[in-house]
């Protein structure tokens with residue numbers, strides 16, 4: 189097979205160090221690839237007025253596979269204030285480059301795994317009836333519809349006439365909202381399509397089948413949000429009946445699911461939800477398996493472009509440490525998801541097994557795994573640096 193080229197987008201802050209260390213690990217594990225650097229994030233915004241430059245889009249279009257560190261985002265007004273002087277007052281508006289990238293390349297399917305590593309001191313434990321503790325082994329994949337719903341970006345304040353008039357055709361709007369001044373009404377929409385709902389459901393069914401799980405859980409709120417949540421649940425039931433008769437469809441409500449998170453998280457292996465609910469769910473599950481240092485994600489879709497990234501952000505307060513202290517495992521696991529996507533399952537399993545060994549042995553732990561507050565001193569207090577953690581994983585390969 190021709191050597192692959194991976195678009196490496198370190199972005200901002202700790203994104204730079206975790207991506208660099210992941211490439212070191214991928215090389216050590218025998219993944220044969222070239223990496224091209226691509227600019228993205230805050231520096232691009234400040235200097236060029238665009239956090240996702242066209243040259244980065246072009247590289248992704250050409251090479252299809254991207255590894256992404258993290259970026260810094262700031263609210264609109266703050267972002268405008270930090271633009272280079274020559275770019276100010278030109279009407280430039282900041283949008284998150286990740287959200288833009290997802291929509292531009294129609295990366296509608298997002299997979300966020302949450303898997304317990306034995307021996308991780310951050311694992312969730314539960315008191316049993318006899319007063320002892322149990323530590324559930326969680327193995328959950330959250331399938332997140334990545335491009336629609338509440339994060340679709342279709343929003344208004346002081347809505348234009350056509351929008352206002354359309355809303356006025358709904359009795360509930362007339363009864364409950366129309367008496368407020370228009371500039372005091374704020375609207376964010378939750379638009380779903382059948383096509384992309386079906387795609388996320390089928391991805392989840394296929395995964396459940398491949399892993400030998402008994403079914404999938406659709407986590408929404410169909411009793412209240414009937415048109416969208418109701419649609420996706422019904423669609424799941426119809427698809428299962430027709431094409432996955434051996435798989436069950438369970439449904440939970442997002443609010444109740446968050447409560448059950450600590451009751452029986454090990455019972456949920458495959459969960460599907462729309463954009464925002466899945467964002468909440470995956471952070472909730474991640475909290476049971478070690479938090480942001482362990483939470484990875486894959487996103488891909490019809491365009492063939494796929495991007496793999498940890499779910500954490502740029503953690504600016506740790507960005508400029510002489511010895512980086514953050515946990516690179518979330519980025520490593522994102523790289524494993526990339527390998528699986530590319531069919532390099534052996535290398536992915538090798539890396540995951542090496543991470544599991546390091547965690548289980550417990551000799552090398554980053555500050556978060558030691559429940560320390562991050563500071564430059566943590567290394568002196570026995571925490572492993574980002575580089576030492578990478579060294580340890582490489583040693584176990």
Ligand code: NAI
Pocket residue numbers: 257258259260261262286480481497498499500501502503504505513514515516518556562
């Ligand atoms: P964050 O994820 O950057 O950091 C939150 C806290 O989590 C940090 O202070 C740190 O204690 C911990 N943390 C994060 N990653 C860690 C790691 N690998 N190892 C150990 N500890 C880790 O989120 P925050 O502080 O809310 O946002 C910082 C910036 O990142 C913001 O500008 C935000 O917009 C952006 N962001 C970007 C994301 C992305 O690139 N996908 C996602 C989330 C936030």
Ligand code: MG
Pocket residue numbers: 467471499
């Ligand atoms: Mg999130």
